[in-house]
Amino acid sequence: MEYKDLISRIKSVRNYKKDAISSEVIQKIESYFTKSKKLIKDIETEAMIKNKDEVYDKLKNIAGYNEKMIDAPHYLIFLSEEKDHYIENTGYVVQDIMLKAFELGVGSCWITIHDTDVIKKKLNIKSKKKLTALIALGFDKNKKKVLYENTSEYNPTKAQVSIVEDNVSERPRISDVVYMNKWGENADPDEIANLGLLEAFFYARLAPSTKNRQPWRFIYDNGTVILAVRKDPSINGYESKIDTGIVMLYFELIVDGTLFDIDWKFGKPSKEYEIPSDYSIVAYCTV
Ligand SMILES: Cc1cc2nc3c(=O)[nH]c(=O)nc-3n(C[C@H](O)[C@H](O)[C@H](O)COP(=O)(O)O)c2cc1C
Numbered sequence: 001m002e003y004k005d006l007i008s009r010i011k012s013v014r015n016y017k018k019d020a021i022s023s024e025v026i027q028k029i030e031s032y033f034t035k036s037k038k039l040i041k042d043i044e045t046e047a048m049i050k051n052k053d054e055v056y057d058k059l060k061n062i063a064g065y066n067e068k069m070i071d072a073p074h075y076l077i078f079l080s081e082e083k084d085h086y087i088e089n090t091g092y093v094v095q096d097i098m099l100k101a102f103e104l105g106v107g108s109c110w111i112t113i114h115d116t117d118v119i120k121k122k123l124n125i126k127s128k129k130k131l132t133a134l135i136a137l138g139f140d141k142n143k144k145k146v147l148y149e150n151t152s153e154y155n156p157t158k159a160q161v162s163i164v165e166d167n168v169s170e171r172p173r174i175s176d177v178v179y180m181n182k183w184g185e186n187a188d189p190d191e192i193a194n195l196g197l198l199e200a201f202f203y204a205r206l207a208p209s210t211k212n213r214q215p216w217r218f219i220y221d222n223g224t225v226i227l228a229v230r231k232d233p234s235i236n237g238y239e240s241k242i243d244t245g246i247v248m249l250y251f252e253l254i255v256d257g258t259l260f261d262i263d264w265k266f267g268k269p270s271k272e273y274e275i276p277s278d279y280s281i282v283a284y285c286t287v
Pocket residue numbers: 010011012013014063064065070109110111112163164168169206207208209210211212239242243246
């Protein structure tokens with residue numbers, strides 16, 4: 001896949017045409033389920049695509065921001081074995097499937113889920129695995145993505161309002177999300193470019209996140225990239241872990257495509273970084 005191109009153009013689709021996706025395209029997406037990238041290879045997963053009549057009415061006041069279910073012609077349902085970091089793995093795998101769908105012309109949107117066992121029961125899914133993602137799928141009715149670069153200080157409230165109400169995708173500058181050596185030292189893009197990491201951070205910053213809160217910050221320290229994620233009171237652990245898995249995918253896709261393969265490790269490196277109490281270090285990798 002041409003990941004850079006796909007990542008720059010993909011956006012959350014909330015307004016779908018009524019048209020169903022052809023069975024050939026559905027099959028192509030389904031056949032990608034087994035080929036998709038995986039963050040943790042030994043976690044067994046399962047995915048299925050269901051039609052609107054099997055899903056929408058059943059989840060109408062249950063799933064989505066403020067229980068506002070997205071009306072789409074199809075839904076992707078993803079299930080996973082419950083092992084360490086299975087939710088981050090879900091974010092990573094499912095976003096890769098969404099990129100594949102987008103390459104095939106199919107729009108998508110994550111739908112927030114709370115009590116996943118209730119959803120599984122409502123959808124009459126018998127699998128023993130945990131339902132870990134619900135995604136709307138179909139053809140986009142709206143105009144193309146408009147990407148606004150934040151020129152002022154990063155302002156999560158502004159970002160939330162603009163994205164959810166106007167369907168635009170605002171993102172902070174690279175220097176606002178990447179720190180050099182220690183927390184708060186905004187990175188100079190020229191320095192990042194010299195390290196060969198400018199593109200990786202440029203595209204990682206485009207990762208979708210719950211309520212577009214863009215919770216990720218990176219510290220580059222002497223060949224190690226440390227990923228920290230903000231804890232927001234309005235966001236539950238599930239959403240935060242999905243956001244983490246997605247940004248890990250985006251960063252890795254670009255580094256793997258331009259430099260060499262990286263291997264994310266969960267947890268903190270041995271060195272202590274003094275980060276604010278509302279953030280926690282979730283993973284790191286050597287670049
Ligand atoms: C875990 C997760 C849950 C989300 N849940 C919803 C949702 O329930 N309803 C919705 O309209 N958008 C949802 N979104 C989409 C985000 O709001 C969207 O990705 C973000 O605003 C950035 O916009 P973009 O994807 O167009 O770049 C969710 C995104 C993620 C990653």
